[in-house]
Amino acid sequence: xxxxxxxxxxxxxxxxxxxxxxFLKRFRKHIKEAVTDAVNKRSIxxxxxxxxxxxxxxxxxxxxxRQGQGGKQRRVLPGNKEFIRGDRIDRxxxxxxxxxxxxxxxxxxxxxxxxxxxxxxxxxxxxxxxxLPNLVRKQLKDSDSYKLVKGxxxxxxxxxxxxxxxxxxxxxxxxxxxxxxxxxxxxxLEQELEALGGDEESEKVREITEKLERARRRANQIPFLxxxxxxxxxxxxxxxxxxxxxMFCLMDVSGSMTQDIKDLAKRFFVLLHLxxxxxxxxxxxxxIRHHTKADEVDEEEFFYSRETGxxxxxxxLELMNTIVRERYPTDSWNIYAAQASDGENWQDDSPKCxxxxxxxxxxxxxxxxxxxxxSGKEQELWETYSEIPELFPxxxxxxxxxxxxxxxxxxxxxxxxxxx
Amino acid sequence: xxxxxxxAEGSEWTFEALETFDREIGRIAADKYRLDxxxxxxxxxxxxxxxxxxxxxxMPVGYHHWSFGKQFLSTEQRYRKGHIGLAYELVxxxxxxxxxxxxxxxxxxxxxxxxxxxxxxxxxxxxxxxxREWTDASAIVNYVLFARDYISECEERHGVExxxxxxxSCHALMNLGVDRFRRPRPISGEEEKRRQKExxxxxxxxxxxxxxxxxxxxxKNKKKWPRFPExxxxxxxYFIEKNAPLLEPWERExxxxxxxxxVYYYPQRQTKIMNEGWATFWHYNLMNDLYDExxxxxxxxxxxxxxxxxxxxxxxxxxxxxxxxxxxTLGFAMFTDIRRVCENPTDEDRRFAAEYAxxxxxxxxHHAMANYKDESFILQYLTPKVIxxxxxxxxxxxxxxxxxxxxxxxxxxxxRRVREELADQYNLSNQEPDIxxxxxxxxxxxSITLKHLQRDRVPLDEDDAKEVLKHLHxxxxxxxxxxxxxxxxxxxxxxxxxxxxxxxxGETSTSASAS
Numbered sequence: 001x002x003x004x005x006x007x008x009x010x011x012x013x014x015x016x017x018x019x020x021x022x023f024l025k026r027f028r029k030h031i032k033e034a035v036t037d038a039v040n041k042r043s044i045x046x047x048x049x050x051x052x053x054x055x056x057x058x059x060x061x062x063x064x065x066r067q068g069q070g071g072k073q074r075r076v077l078p079g080n081k082e083f084i085r086g087d088r089i090d091r092x093x094x095x096x097x098x099x100x101x102x103x104x105x106x107x108x109x110x111x112x113x114x115x116x117x118x119x120x121x122x123x124x125x126x127x128x129x130x131x132l133p134n135l136v137r138k139q140l141k142d143s144d145s146y147k148l149v150k151g152x153x154x155x156x157x158x159x160x161x162x163x164x165x166x167x168x169x170x171x172x173x174x175x176x177x178x179x180x181x182x183x184x185x186x187x188x189l190e191q192e193l194e195a196l197g198g199d200e201e202s203e204k205v206r207e208i209t210e211k212l213e214r215a216r217r218r219a220n221q222i223p224f225l226x227x228x229x230x231x232x233x234x235x236x237x238x239x240x241x242x243x244x245x246x247m248f249c250l251m252d253v254s255g256s257m258t259q260d261i262k263d264l265a266k267r268f269f270v271l272l273h274l275x276x277x278x279x280x281x282x283x284x285x286x287x288i289r290h291h292t293k294a295d296e297v298d299e300e301e302f303f304y305s306r307e308t309g310x311x312x313x314x315x316x317l318e319l320m321n322t323i324v325r326e327r328y329p330t331d332s333w334n335i336y337a338a339q340a341s342d343g344e345n346w347q348d349d350s351p352k353c354x355x356x357x358x359x360x361x362x363x364x365x366x367x368x369x370x371x372x373x374x375s376g377k378e379q380e381l382w383e384t385y386s387e388i389p390e391l392f393p394x395x396x397x398x399x400x401x402x403x404x405x406x407x408x409x410x411x412x413x414x415x416x417x418x419x420x
Numbered sequence: 421x422x423x424x425x426x427x428a429e430g431s432e433w434t435f436e437a438l439e440t441f442d443r444e445i446g447r448i449a450a451d452k453y454r455l456d457x458x459x460x461x462x463x464x465x466x467x468x469x470x471x472x473x474x475x476x477x478x479m480p481v482g483y484h485h486w487s488f489g490k491q492f493l494s495t496e497q498r499y500r501k502g503h504i505g506l507a508y509e510l511v512x513x514x515x516x517x518x519x520x521x522x523x524x525x526x527x528x529x530x531x532x533x534x535x536x537x538x539x540x541x542x543x544x545x546x547x548x549x550x551x552r553e554w555t556d557a558s559a560i561v562n563y564v565l566f567a568r569d570y571i572s573e574c575e576e577r578h579g580v581e582x583x584x585x586x587x588x589s590c591h592a593l594m595n596l597g598v599d600r601f602r603r604p605r606p607i608s609g610e611e612e613k614r615r616q617k618e619x620x621x622x623x624x625x626x627x628x629x630x631x632x633x634x635x636x637x638x639x640k641n642k643k644k645w646p647r648f649p650e651x652x653x654x655x656x657x658y659f660i661e662k663n664a665p666l667l668e669p670w671e672r673e674x675x676x677x678x679x680x681x682x683v684y685y686y687p688q689r690q691t692k693i694m695n696e697g698w699a700t701f702w703h704y705n706l707m708n709d710l711y712d713e714x715x716x717x718x719x720x721x722x723x724x725x726x727x728x729x730x731x732x733x734x735x736x737x738x739x740x741x742x743x744x745x746x747x748x749t750l751g752f753a754m755f756t757d758i759r760r761v762c763e764n765p766t767d768e769d770r771r772f773a774a775e776y777a778x779x780x781x782x783x784x785x786h787h788a789m790a791n792y793k794d795e796s797f798i799l800q801y802l803t804p805k806v807i808x809x810x811x812x813x814x815x816x817x818x819x820x821x822x823x824x825x826x827x828x829x830x831x832x833x834x835x836r837r838v839r840e841e842l843a844d845q846y847n848l849s850n851q852e853p854d855i856x857x858x859x860x861x862x863x864x865x866x867s868i869t870l871k872h873l874q875r876d877r878v879p880l881d882e883d884d885a886k887e888v889l890k891h892l893h894x895x896x897x898x899x900x901x902x903x904x905x906x907x908x909x910x911x912x913x914x915x916x917x918x919x920x921x922x923x924x925x926g927e928t929s930t931s932a933s934a935s
Contacts, residue, residue: 007463022484078737
C-alpha cells in the first residue's frame with residue numbers, strides 16, 4: 001500500500017492568524033472596552049501583558065434555525081438504574097430539562113465568550129489610533145538605519161544572491177553567439193551529405209562525415225554555463241530618514257501630592273513611556289521631577305524615588321528650557337512635553353510658569369500636555385494655564401484627572417490621532 | 421502464528437516506526453479484513469497546528485472568516501486552561517486521505533491512530549453509500565482551494581466587510597443548503613472555475629423572472645398566475661442562489677460555495693455513530709492482531725487498552741459528565757455485537773436479528789458499513805444486548821404534561837421502542853426544524869414566505885429564528901415571512917422588513933396558508 005508520511009511541524013502554526021485578526025476586528029468595540037477596563041485596574045508595573053477578554057455570548061453567536069423548547073420531545077438516555085416503564089419523573093428545576101439534549105450543543109452554557117488577548121494584541125488595542133501630534137521630519141540625524149534595495153546586477157557576488165534567470169539568459173545568448181558559425185557549417189555539411197546520397201564507401205562522404213563529426217564536437221565544447229555568464233543581484237543600502245523626537249516628562253513630587261495623586265501621575269507617565277517605547281523607537285525621553293527644585297533623573301528614579309518637599313513648578317520648566325537649548329536644537333528635534341501636577345504652586349510662581357511656557361517653551365515644542373490631578377476644584381496652576389490654549393490652540397492641551405479611571409481616557413484624548 | 425519482533429520499544433515514536441506500523445496495519449487490514457481504502461497521507465502536526473485544523477473544520481485550507489477565528493480562540497482558551505484535550509487525530513475525507521497525527525502522541529497512540537483514522541475512517545469514507553453519492557473525495561481539496569481563492573478575490577474587489585456579511589448570512593442558512601432527496605453532482609475545483617464565469621453571465625439573465633414585470637398583453641379572462649415556486653423547496657440556499665432578485669453574480673457564486681461545502685459535510689452529519697463506531701471497531705481489532713503477531717509488546721497493548729477504554733467511556737444520564745450519547749461507545753458496541761451475533765447467536769438474537777444471526781461476520785459488518793446511515797443502522801442493528809449493556813431507556817417530555825414519562829426501558833416490552841426512538845433521534849430531519857420555501861409574491865411585493873412544519877408541537881427557537889430571518893432578508897432584500905405551522909394552523913409568524921423583525925400569533929396573516 002502506497003503511503004506518505006509528512007512532517008508538517010516546521011510549517012507555520014499560524015494558519016488561523018488571519019481569522020483571528022478578523023475576529024478581533026469584528027469585536028473591536030468590546031475588546032477596546034475590556035482593554036480600557038484592564039488598564040485602569042492594573043497596577044502601574046503591570047501594563048505589558050495580555051488580558052482575558054470576555055464578550056457576551058449573545059453578541060457573538062452565529063444563529064441558525066433550531067428547535068426551541070416545548071412540545072413533545074422524546075429522548076433515549078443511557079444508564080437507567082431504577083426506572084420502569086410508566087414511571088413519572090418531575091421536571092428538573094431551572095428548565096434545562098426541556099430541550100437540554102438538543103438545545104445546548106455549544107457545551108457548558110457559558111454566558112460569556114472568553115479568550116486570551118496576547119501581549120502584542122493588547123498593546124495594539126491600548127495604543128490604537130494614538131500618535132504624537134505635529135510630528136515633522138527634521139534633519140537626517142541617525143544614519144544608522146538602512147534598508148536594502150535592489151540596484152541592478154553584478155558580475156560577482158555571494159552565491160545566495162545569484163540571479164538564476166539573468167545568468168541563464170546570458171548563457172543562452174553566449175551560446176547562440178559563439179555557436180553561430182559552427183551551426184552554419186554543420187548545416188552546410190549535412191546538406192552536402194544529403195546531396196551525395198547514402199553511399200558510404202565514397203571518399204567524399206567519409207571526408208564530409210569526418211568534418212561533420214569534428215564540427216559537432218566543437219559545437220559541444222561550447223559550455224552550457226560559464227563563469228562569465230553568472231549575474232548576481234546587487235543590493236544597495238539606502239538610508240531611512242528618521243524622525244527624532246524627545247519627550248519631556250515633568251512630574252510634581254511636592255509634599256502636597258499625596259501618595260494617591262503621585263500614583264495617578266505615575267500611571268499617566270507609565271502609559272506615555274510605554275506608548276513611546278512601542279511606537280517611536282527612536283524617541284528619547286527626559287525625566288524631570290521637581291519640588292522646590294527640579295532635577296533630571298533616570299527612569300528608575302523618576303518612577304520609584306520618594307523624595308519630597310515644597311512646590312515651585314517653574315523650576316521644572318526652567319530646567320526643561322535649559323536642557324532643550326543645550327541638547328535638543330529645534331532644527332533637528334521634535335520636542336514634546338507632558339506635565340503632571342496637583343495644580344498647587346507657590347503663590348507667585350504660577351505667573352512665572354505661564355511666562356516660561358508662552359515666551360520660551362511653547363514656541364519650541366510641537367506639543368505640550370498638562371494633566372492636573374485633583375479631586376476637587378481646579379487649582380491655581382489650572383487657572384493660570386487656562387489662558388494659554390487660546391494662544392497656542394494646537395500645541396497646548398490641558399486635562400483634568402480625578403480618579404484612576406480617568407487616566408486612560410485622558411491619555412487617549414490627549415494623543416488621539418486627529419483626522420486632518 | 422509465529423511471534424515476531426516488536427516494531428518499537430518504549431513510548432517515543434520515530435518516522436521509521438510509523439512507516440512500519442502503517443505497513444503492518446495496512447497489510448492486516450487489507451488481507452485479513454478486506455478494508456478498501458484511499459491512499460493514506462499521514463501528516464505529523466503540533467498542538468497549535470491541531471487547533472488550526474480544528475478551526476478550519478478539518479480542511480487543509482479554508483476561506484477566511486471571523487467565525488473560524490472565534491472557533492480557534494475558544495479552542496485555544498479551553499486547551500490552555502486544561503478544560504479539553506485535543507483529539508489524537510483528525511482525518512479528512514479526501515483522496516489521498518489526509519490524516520493529521522499529533523506529535524505529542526506516544527508510539528502506541530500513533531499506532532492506534534493509524535489504525536483508527538487511516539484504515540477505519542478511510543475505508544468508511546470510501547465504502548459508505550452516503551459518502552459515495554454525496555462527496556467526491558478526489559475533488560474536495562481542489563474545490564476548497566478554488567473557494568478560498570475566489571473568496572479572497574471577491575474581498576479585494578468588493579471589500580472584506582461586504583464579503584464577510586454575505587458569508588455570515590450564508591452560514592446562518594447553511595443547514596438548509598442540501599437537497600435531501602436528490603443526489604448532487606460531484607464537484608471539482610477546476611471545473612467550477614471554468615464554468616463559474618459562464619454561469620455568472622448567464623445567471624443574471626435568468627434570475628430576472630422576478631423582474632419581468634412589463635405587463636404582457638392582457639388576456640381577456642383573468643387567468644390565475646402560477647404559484648412560484650410550484651412546489652415547496654427545501655434547499656433554501658439553492659433557491660436564493662437561483663432566484664434572489666438583487667444579488668450580484670459574485671454574491672450568487674459565494675452562496676453556491678457555501679452550499680457546496682454544506683453538501684460535503686452532509687454525510688458526516690448523518691453517520692457519526694457509524695463512522696466512529698467503525699473506526700473504533702477496527703482499531704480495536706487491528707491492535708489486538710498486532711499484539712497477537714508479537715509486533716507490539718504487552719506494555720503497548722495495556723497502554724492501548726487504557727486509551728481505548730477512555731474513548732468508549734459512556735457517562736450515565738445523571739452524571740455531571742453526561743453530554744449525550746457517546747458515538748464511539750454506541751458505534752463500537754453495535755459493530756462488536758454484530759460480530760457476536762454472527763459468531764455466537766443466542767435464541768434472542770435469532771428472534772431480533774434473524775437476517776444475520778449466524779452469517780459471516782466480516783461480510784455482515786461490511787454490508788452494514790456500506791449501506792446504512794445512523795438512523796437506519798440503529799433501526800437494523802441495535803440488539804437487545806447492546807440496549808441492556810448501555811441500560812438505555814426512553815422518555816417523553818411533553819410540555820402538556822406535568823411530569824416526564826418513562827416510555828420504555830431495557831426489557832422485553834421496551835427493546836423495539838427504544839430502538840425506534842433512538843433511531844429517530846439520529847434522523848437529521850428530527851434534529852433540525854423542517855423549513856421550506858413556500859411562496860414568493862411574484863405579483864406583489866416580491867416577499868418570500870417560508871413555512872416551518874412543527875413536529876410534535878416543537879416550536880422554533882425564537883431568538884435565533886429572528887436573527888436568521890434578518891440574514892435571509894439581507895440575501896433576499898425584500899420582505900421575509902416565516903410561518904411556523906402547528907397542526908395545519910399558523911402557530912407563530914415571523915416577519916422581517918427593511919428595518920425590523922417581529923413576530924405575531926399568525927392569525928392575521930393567512931395569505932399564504934389559505935391556499
